[in-house]
Amino acid sequence: MDSRTATFAKTRQRILDATIKLHARNGIFGTTWKDIATEADVAVGTVYKHFPTLDQLVPACGELLMERLRPPSPESVTEIIGGARDSEERLRRVANELFAFYHRGGRHLESDLRERELPAMREWEDYLRNMVAGFVREALVEDDPGDDAAQAISFLFDFPTFNAMRIRGMTMDLAAETATGMALCWLKERPAEHVLTNTIPEADKG
Template sequence: MLCVNIDRTVLAGEISQEGGGVTNSADAGTGSDAARTRRRYRQLRRAELEAQTRLRITEAAMKLHGTVGPSRTTVTAVAEEAGIQRGTVYRHFPDEDALFRACSMHWLSLNPTPSPEAWVEIEDPSQRLRRALAELYHWYQRNQRMLDNVFRDAPLVPALKPPVEGLQRQLSAMHATLMRGRRQRGRRRARVGAAVGLAVGFGAWSSLVRENGLDSAEAVDLMATMVSAAGAQ
């Protein structure tokens, strides 16, 4: 009797004969898995590089918005700042709106506005106002260059309309929080509301601190006194 010793892995797989050779399906499966793994790795690596390029473009645009301003930021300048070709910018951001939207979202993620939710816990409206203005004026101080450029260029660049409107909505939410618990009614409440609206604006901080030489703490005191006087009349 002729005895043939067959390996278990061969016995478990399908045996095919091609040109006198024997192929083990288990080995073929292993090769296929390895190919899929390599392909998956290449896909992940390509996606990672694409994300890095997109971030470089976004940060380049953000830097230019904060220096020369949005209206003077060109695709050519963004490409040069990011160290890529113009076509690469368009491949990631087909139009100005897409680029400005990504830039605004990235900038706000790095520079979030103060949250009025923390102020709600302060029952005294006057103390709440002082806390809010201190945080807001610090934010204005830190981001004044970008805010100057954005507000200056907003009438010239339609793509700036959504982020500017978004900031205005945030200021409106702050205003509503700062009006909570105030007992004034009628025209007196209207005066208080107007004073609070003036106090939270970037223009008020800019006028008091940059144009008239107050520090932020003095600006907070002055605005808080103004709001208090508006409610007392």
């Protein structure tokens, strides 16, 4: 790598580091190119040269952030669950792995409604939801709850649920135990599915 290329790469890295820091503090739309330039100690034009739009800046930040946060991958679910055969232990291991990632991510994983309209954010949240649902399905493979039930249970292992429990003072271990217990309780007590019909209740006839 020649000196010019190395300088370009270092400047880009400084911009990304500054942006990640500011996005965690102020949000994506609360951060301006001027803010980034000041934090990175570069000219505003330099920021625009590297990242002309949010559609280029946000994915680059996300890629770097995920390298640092090390999210679990869908392919790692077998290793995460290991030799656990009991559904409770399998779910607990999934919860521990996901919640450890959420803890590492902290405010970097938070987003507001406006930010979720960005293509990169929609793609990331879709990926995360699908990954969580896949982990839950694999943990409950012996119970075979079906896709709808697995999706319903998965919300207990999503970042917003974890975040809410942490805000209320739960430790990570307690949050994992709570999510696991609630999932198993729901599976055990869920009502039988009813087929919706167009039948008019007797009280409404006439």
